[in-house]
Amino acid sequence: MALTLLEVSNLRIVKHALVHPGDGLNVIVGPNGSGKSSLLEGIHMLGMGRSFRPGPVGQPIRRGETSLNVRGCWCTEDGGQIALGVERGPEHRRIRVNGNTCDSAGSLAQVLPLQAVLPDTRYLFLHSARFRRGVLDWGLFHVERTFYEAWMRYQRALRQRNAALRAAQPLATLEPWEQTLAEAGEHIEGLRARYLEPWGMLAMQYSEILMSGMQLRLEWRRGWPEAQSLADTLSRDRERDCREGYTRAGIHRADLQVHLQGAPLRECASLGQQMLAVLALRLAQVELLMQTSGRRCLLMLDDVVNQLDRDRRASLLARVAQLGVQTFVTATEIGGLETTGSPNRRVFHVEQGRVFAEEANEE
Numbered sequence: 001m002a003l004t005l006l007e008v009s010n011l012r013i014v015k016h017a018l019v020h021p022g023d024g025l026n027v028i029v030g031p032n033g034s035g036k037s038s039l040l041e042g043i044h045m046l047g048m049g050r051s052f053r054p055g056p057v058g059q060p061i062r063r064g065e066t067s068l069n070v071r072g073c074w075c076t077e078d079g080g081q082i083a084l085g086v087e088r089g090p091e092h093r094r095i096r097v098n099g100n101t102c103d104s105a106g107s108l109a110q111v112l113p114l115q116a117v118l119p120d121t122r123y124l125f126l127h128s129a130r131f132r133r134g135v136l137d138w139g140l141f142h143v144e145r146t147f148y149e150a151w152m153r154y155q156r157a158l159r160q161r162n163a164a165l166r167a168a169q170p171l172a173t174l175e176p177w178e179q180t181l182a183e184a185g186e187h188i189e190g191l192r193a194r195y196l197e198p199w200g201m202l203a204m205q206y207s208e209i210l211m212s213g214m215q216l217r218l219e220w221r222r223g224w225p226e227a228q229s230l231a232d233t234l235s236r237d238r239e240r241d242c243r244e245g246y247t248r249a250g251i252h253r254a255d256l257q258v259h260l261q262g263a264p265l266r267e268c269a270s271l272g273q274q275m276l277a278v279l280a281l282r283l284a285q286v287e288l289l290m291q292t293s294g295r296r297c298l299l300m301l302d303d304v305v306n307q308l309d310r311d312r313r314a315s316l317l318a319r320v321a322q323l324g325v326q327t328f329v330t331a332t333e334i335g336g337l338e339t340t341g342s343p344n345r346r347v348f349h350v351e352q353g354r355v356f357a358e359e360a361n362e363e
Helices: 036-048 106-111 121-127 129-143 147-166 171-210 230-236 238-244 270-292 312-323
Strands: 002-011 013-021 027-030 070-076 082-087 093-097 100-102 114-117 216-221 255-260 298-301 327-331 346-351 354-357
Touching: 002 036, 002 312, 002 327, 013 036, 013 354, 027 312, 027 354, 036 070, 036 106, 036 114, 036 327, 036 346, 082 100, 082 106, 082 147, 093 106, 093 171, 093 270, 100 230, 106 129, 114 270, 121 270, 121 327, 129 147, 129 270, 147 171, 147 238, 171 216, 171 230, 171 238, 171 270, 171 312
Parallel strands: 027 327, 027 346, 114 298, 298 327
Antiparallel strands: 002 013, 002 070, 070 082, 082 093, 093 100, 216 255, 346 354
């Protein structure tokens, strides 16, 4: 499974770029501000339907243009080709899969499994419980067919219950939403607990490889008391939730705790160790996806290798090559990436939004 074509138009500094990536390691090289990350942003849109940059910088249309377009071709395990496309304007977004317009970005994610480690990933993972839940739920989305529908039902019921709480509606009107929350929430919690065990085992193995024998341990904290069902908890908390105007208990309050050598990762690890821990968790999910579904995902490492010393960088890229997944790496210079263990490495140079493929050396 690999992205065989990427075409980007009017995305930030990139006016137009047409790239034919390899199915192994793709190195995107250029100075800061040249447009390297914009190429990865285009790939992210093909897999997620949105930019990976939040807030005001999340408006990616090139200055002076009215819309941007990204299209790609995804090659499946059986050799099939799936055309993907995203068009964005100030007030609209159009998603197409094989020429058909789709309502949800989930249609893209189902086709193109995408793992991205970005400059802010380490910070978000350490400081945002919502982000940590999302990392785990990425795995469930791709390996548990019942997850997405249950998650959507839960989110709809949560919005309805919160709206009723803010409107101070009679407490009895909360019961239908609570029933849906309890059913969908208990189901998702079971899926999360079942996924966590193999993921944690693989993450420990990757941390030992990337961090010279240091071990990660994952601890899951569900979003309501262990001794109670979610239905009982929601019923018990009605009056308090009504006073505060939101639902305090449920899967949306769960959290993933990560420990390194028995101590909380946020407290005991250096910045480099924290990044390596995040990489171990992500690579473990990539391998778990292959083990459970036979599918390979696309891996993006944006400005990550520059944060690692030469030995760690070599260890990371060697392990990625062993996984055999299509990988995109950005770097300000090619030094340290010449020998990566990937037999089909391709290099793309980016200068002021223009992309040039490096010619392969003849043997």
